Amino acid sequence: xxxxxxxxxxxxxxxxxxxxxxxxxxxxxxxxxxxxxxxxxxxxxxxxxxxxxxxxxxxxxxxxxxxxxxxxxxxxxxxxxxxxxxxxxxxxxxxxxxxxxxxxxxxxxxxxxxxxxxxxxxxxxxxxxxxxxxxxxxxxxxxxxxxxxxxxxxxxxxxxxxxxxxxxxxxxxxxxxxxxxxxxxxxxxxxxxxxxxxxxxxxxxxxxxxxxxxxxxxxxxxxxxxxxxxxxxxxxxxxxxxxxxxxxxxxxxxxxxxxxxxxxxxxxxxxxxxxxxxxxxxxxxxxxxxxxxxxxxxxxxxxxxxxxxxxxxxxxxxxxxxxxxxxxxxxxxxxxxxxxxxxxxxxxx
Numbered sequence: 001x002x003x004x005x006x007x008x009x010x011x012x013x014x015x016x017x018x019x020x021x022x023x024x025x026x027x028x029x030x031x032x033x034x035x036x037x038x039x040x041x042x043x044x045x046x047x048x049x050x051x052x053x054x055x056x057x058x059x060x061x062x063x064x065x066x067x068x069x070x071x072x073x074x075x076x077x078x079x080x081x082x083x084x085x086x087x088x089x090x091x092x093x094x095x096x097x098x099x100x101x102x103x104x105x106x107x108x109x110x111x112x113x114x115x116x117x118x119x120x121x122x123x124x125x126x127x128x129x130x131x132x133x134x135x136x137x138x139x140x141x142x143x144x145x146x147x148x149x150x151x152x153x154x155x156x157x158x159x160x161x162x163x164x165x166x167x168x169x170x171x172x173x174x175x176x177x178x179x180x181x182x183x184x185x186x187x188x189x190x191x192x193x194x195x196x197x198x199x200x201x202x203x204x205x206x207x208x209x210x211x212x213x214x215x216x217x218x219x220x221x222x223x224x225x226x227x228x229x230x231x232x233x234x235x236x237x238x239x240x241x242x243x244x245x246x247x248x249x250x251x252x253x254x255x256x257x258x259x260x261x262x263x264x265x266x267x268x269x270x271x272x273x274x275x276x277x278x279x280x281x282x283x284x285x286x287x288x289x290x291x292x293x294x295x296x297x298x299x300x301x302x303x304x305x306x307x308x309x310x311x312x313x314x315x316x317x318x319x320x321x322x323x324x325x326x327x328x329x330x331x332x333x334x335x336x337x338x339x340x341x342x343x344x345x346x347x348x349x
């Protein structure tokens with residue numbers, strides 16, 4: 001099983017970078033079976049932690065972002081935000097998500113797991129609106145709660161597509177299990193209730209599979225000095241420990257964080273992939289289970305695909321050493337991190 005893993009793109013120009021490169025990725029990897037989008041197409045204000053880390057966006061930049069995100073709303077907005085206009089913005093943003101998923105599914109089988117920024121419980125799309133307008137207006141979260149069911153209904157109509165929020169599925173004797181981002185906190189009541197629901201459905205599939213991939217899009221317990229990670233959900237931790245012997249290969253993919261490089265390690269017979277955040281110019285990963293687990297770093301900007309080295313080390317080290325564990329050419333990643341901000345700005349021009 002080989003698939004392209006995309007998560008946390010947050011901004012239209014970031015996901016467009018990945019979409020543009022997809023055909024070339026398929027040529028280089030003709031056995032690529034699917035794309036998995038593990039949450040957070042929405043959330044453009046997350047650019048504040050990357051290209052706008054050191055300075056606030058100008059009004060002209062915000063206008064550019066707004067036109068990219070919601071062109072109909074941008075054409076209609078004259079300076080006064082009404083509840084009706086806010087509802088139209090939310091609807092347009094979910095329509096945009098749907099259009100992105102449709103474009104991927106027209107190229108390759110596509111799987112989508114809901115992220116925190118899509119969650120109707122979080123309502124973070126409203127923070128997008130305030131960010132893009134340079135405002136801080138209180139907006140009723142019920143708008144999102146009303147729009148999201150319509151979005152889910154449209155997802156069911158997509159072809160060559162699977163929605164992972166509510167149920168796992170088996171593909172080539174591998175279970176694809178999604179833990180959606182109902183909430184930021186893995187231990188919140190609403191998040192843990194959904195996690196337990198997905199675990200129960202996955203248990204029913206275990207006798208029919210040899211491998212399991214868990215796509216997690218909520219917080220976990222991460223130690224940045226060592227790279228050690230585990231799920232923040234007590235239920236999910238217990239589930240992983242108690243997997244039957246027939247599940248020979250176990251992979252845990254952690255999205256939700258904004259890493260600009262991948263960490264690939266093995267711990268207690270589980271392969272952990274702390275994956276690239278597409279927020280950084282559309283970087284992503286390829287996961288390959290052959291049944292040996294391999295992981296690749298994919299950078300659309302320079303069209304490099306790098307096979308990563310698996311590690312099981314847990315010693316305390318600096319970030320540069322952390323990168324060296326997995327990347328054969330760590331200087332490439334360090335240089336890339338420096339260039340990402342300037343490259344992102346060029347994409348907006």
